[in-house]
Amino acid sequence: MSTPPQETETxxxxxxxxxxxxxxxxxxxxxxxxxxxxxxxxxxxxxxxxGLESDEQTVTDRQSRNLKALLEDRELPEADVPETRAVCATLEAILED
Structure with a gap:
């Protein structure tokens, strides 16, 4: 049985x-x-x-979905909102590929 692409494709x-x-x-x-x-x-x-701490900025589809959901669900300081929205947009683009 092979691993689904969402877990192996980065x-x-x-x-x-x-x-x-x-x-x-x-x-x-x-x-x-x-x-x-x-x-x-x-x-x-x-x-x-x-990965972030080692400068390895790659994610799987599953990690992208989980991270996007986490960022959207967290209450963040107002100063972090623009950056968070930009990250969520990047994750959404990854998921649409």
């Missing part, structure tokens, strides 16, 4: 420095919330976070 996630910071901050805050609740951090979240 896409480059070209983010500005500011966009990377917003995504990184959101991922870390979300991971902290899981840990505070004594729940395991979802593997996709850790993979994306580790």
């Amino acid at each position: 896409h480059t996630l070209a983010l500005s420095h500011e966009q990377q910071w917003v995504v990184h901050h959101t991922l870390v805050a979300t991971a902290d919330e899981y840990l505070d609740d004594d729940e395991p951090v979802p593997p996709w979240l850790l993979t994306v976070l580790e």
Whole structure:
């Protein structure tokens, strides 16, 4: 049985420095919330976070969907909203390919 393309095909996630910071901050805050609740951090979240920290900006379709949903669902500081919208637009473009 082969792995579905959404789990193996990767896409480059070209983010500005500011966009990377917003995504990184959101991922870390979300991971902290899981840990505070004594729940395991979802593997996709850790993979994306580790990728950002190592300058590997690639995501799978599933990671793109999960990250987009997370960014859309989080309440963010007003200053981060434009960058977050831009990241969500980039993720939407990836998913439409």
